Amino acid sequence: MKKTFTINISGTVFHIEEDAYEVLQKYLVKLKNHFGTEEEGQEILTDIEARIAEIFSEKSSGEKDVITMAGVEQVIETMGTPEDFAEEEGESEEEIYSKTTKRKRRLYRDTEQRVIGGVCGGLAAYFNMDPVILRIIFVVLFFITSGAGLLAYLILWIAVPKAVTTAQRLEMRGQEATVKNIEKSIKEEVKDVKESYKKFKESDTFTKGKKKVEGAGEVTYNIFRLLLKVAVVIIGVVLIISGFFGLLGLISSLAIGHSFVQDWPLVVWGPEINFPEFLNYLVEPDTVKLGIISVGFLAGIPLLAMLYVGTKLVFNYKSNNTAIGLSMVGVWLIALISLFVISTSQLGNFKNQASVVESSTINCDSCQTIYLKLNEDKYKGYAADGWDLNKLKVRQIDGEKIILGNPRLDIEKSSGNSFIVTVKKSSRGRTRETARDHASDLVYKFQNRDSVLLFDPYFFLNEKDKWRDQEVNITVKVPEGGTIFLDDEMVDIIYDIENVTNTWDGDMVGKYWKMEPKGLTMKKVENTKVEIEE
Template sequence: MKKTFTINISGSIFHIDEDAYEKLQVYLRSINAHYGASEEGREIVADIESRISEIFNEKLSSKDQVVTELMIDEVISIMGKPEEIFETDNEEEEVVGAKKSYRKRRLFRDPDHRVFGGVASGISAYFGIDVVVIRLIFVLLLFFGAGASFILYIILWIVVPKANTTAQKLEMKGERVNISNIEKSIKDEYQEVKENFDNMRAKRGPQVRDGFDKGVDFAGSALRLFLKVVLIILGLGLIIAGIISLLTFLGSLIFTTTVVGPFAGMHFPGAFMPDMFFTGMGIKLFSLGLMLVIGIPLILLIFVGIKLLVKFKTNNKAIGLSALALWLGGIILMISVGLTQAKSYLSSGTTYADTEVLDNFDGNTLYLRSEKNIDFNWHDANVDLDGVKIIVKDNEKLVLGEPTLDIEKSNSGNFEIIMKKNSRGRTHDDAVENAEEIKYSWKQVDSLLILDEYFTLPVGDKWRNQKLHIVLKVPEGKAVFIDEEVDDILDDVKNVTNTYDRDMGGKRWIMKKEGLTLSRD
């Protein structure tokens, strides 16, 4: 059992075991002894410790983990061994034995070669382009881009952080952050300061510029803090929305009525309807595909929300590819089941009910009216396609269809009504049988003909594109008054004036020799 110590490196607290502590102490003492107590040496040592702290934070996945001797060896491998570095000309040769761990460039503002905020010089270092070219682009955009470069420059000045430490300046140039490069960078800075000291601008100019730069830095820090708060709120929102949506969706698959979330008691289109279209194993397979297609994006929504709240290391690429594969698998499964079940729609069948003669009544005008035969609201209506609604009523799934109505001339001298039922099925006989299952009612009260608003199917019947077409035959010289509610089901009724179906309601129409004619009475 090893002892552990708590150490502070560059402002960060770490737990370290005894052997690792001894090795780190020896390493840091050799570095301190080499660079001495000069101001330049102290800055080099401080930046080296800052880089070591950064490596520790990269290696440790949690604050409770302990720095081991193996991690110290990795630090020395990255930073370089002192005995090899100090014997080498740092400005001309690579560190012998140092691990080649090239870092990706990061975009910073360069404070050492700035004119205003260091944006252009930072972009220059990041892309390896001469700073004069970058500044020329900004100037050209200022004159020919309607001031776009000025706005862009201010935004970048606020958003892009300044390279304050030597490590950040090396990262800005894409150089390795090791002892050799840290020492070289700091010595170059000191040399540059000495060379430019006599050529500095008037004292007040730099002070004003530094004050403005600090103000912009503060604005940038405030903006970044604000963005972090926004990301936290966004993360919480995504998690809550994802969990509620996922539970609601899963609930709708398991129960007829959603029982969780703010949508409790509601029904969702198609989520629990596979058994209205498919038979046998197709119901389960289609439900599985539907669960993958809708569930995977909702789970990813929760995952993104968690990542916005808690930064943790994950293989995003592997997770993304796995989720995409499952999602595409769900789509393929749904399409395969759909194509298999399409056999149930191959054939068409039609049945004709016997022509029924309406009872005689006083007067020459038959009044048409539609009556709601099933009460339901938007909570109950789940699927609405091509005049057919699939609803849940009293925990039972019902298929409702809107009939269509045509008005033709009667040759018998009586008002007549004909019901034409149509459906699809695996065979013609199946289609005819499905059509015969259609239930529809109407009634005559003297001169009033009342039509049900919907036809229905027996509970448990599958949807096979059932249709009901009603033909009302009106004898010549007789009239029909169409209620405004009835014009919703009129199906291209031919009339002398070519009036649209939607405009025929609320009017009296007389059947004449030439056809159905609008009454002027």
């Protein structure tokens, strides 16, 4: 039993015995070494492999047939070897022609000589005639036979295969598809193509076409260059306008003190805000000045660069671009570092948090119901600076500005039998001691009048205090069995009061609430609308 291999030759799969495979491989290697250095070598080898595959296909009767040593030797004998080519190199063309084996011609369509389908070209090669004569014959037959000649041409076009490979073109001319003939045919085709291309390059048509293409290219280049210049000028004008008005707005903002977000679509507070003054509520005055200067350079240098680049594009003047560019980048980086250092130092003011708690017991032993009411808002009609930062506001009273904030009130169960009010003031600071001092400086008042508790709607910061996330949280502790009444105006300061029915804060006002073991429960009474005497 012999070992077999599966090989692929020119896209066709064959089964071949091991010894036959070795001989075939050596033969193909010899051909590759012989033609590999030539310009048309790859094309010659491709056609040779196609012819070998064709011969193997003709000899095999099915997919399971195995190519034997005899089949490979027959292919080599038919195609020829490189040694045979070397012997023929010293012989004359007449001697080589006399040795050339003639074979029966086969009809193909010659697509290289075609006008329509290559039928006449193939017939001319088969009968060794001039294809022009056959074309004339078909035209005459078309008129004589009332179109039957055209029908015959179409039938031949469909039935006759076209000569695709070099081996098929050799068969069409009655020549044996040997390696030597395939090489000769391909070289002649390449030579014809080169000569045709050479004639075309030397023709007047090529010269005129080349001049037209060069002229069209030059026109296109000039148009593109003009459009590019116009685009550069337009971009330069846009940069000049943007840079100029940007710098003008920046200088106005720094000089007059208006917010940088004045005309932006995402206005946080309002265009009337005085930005440097607003910063004075957050950081130290000297720090504000340094920060404003740094921000001015950070925003101004890019705008100045836009103005500079725009004038360069429009007027195309010469300057030391490198020195100017490096200077701008250096100043911009210094401003960025300065702003980072300033911001980092100021963020330290919010590092720690502390709080101060004050508790007061309500002096009304016989009171079972406490009425919670909000004091009059004395600052409602005064002008505001327009910003609200974590419930802190600024109001102008007789030319002075007061910082005030909204407290938050909650209700919890008391651990004893008394009503207790706790006020928790909290703030942030660089240290816990500083934060506690800020919290102690917060001013908040409430009044106890028998069964009535009057809460101020605001807490206040001292004049020199800065915003440090200050908060005031009020807790009214109700003993079990005790009742409270929330006046309607208390909706301004109550915040997320827990109750049994999960009633929203806005719906808790104007009602009585009793502290039961399970929590704060709404008390049902016939008339909950009462007048509280102040």
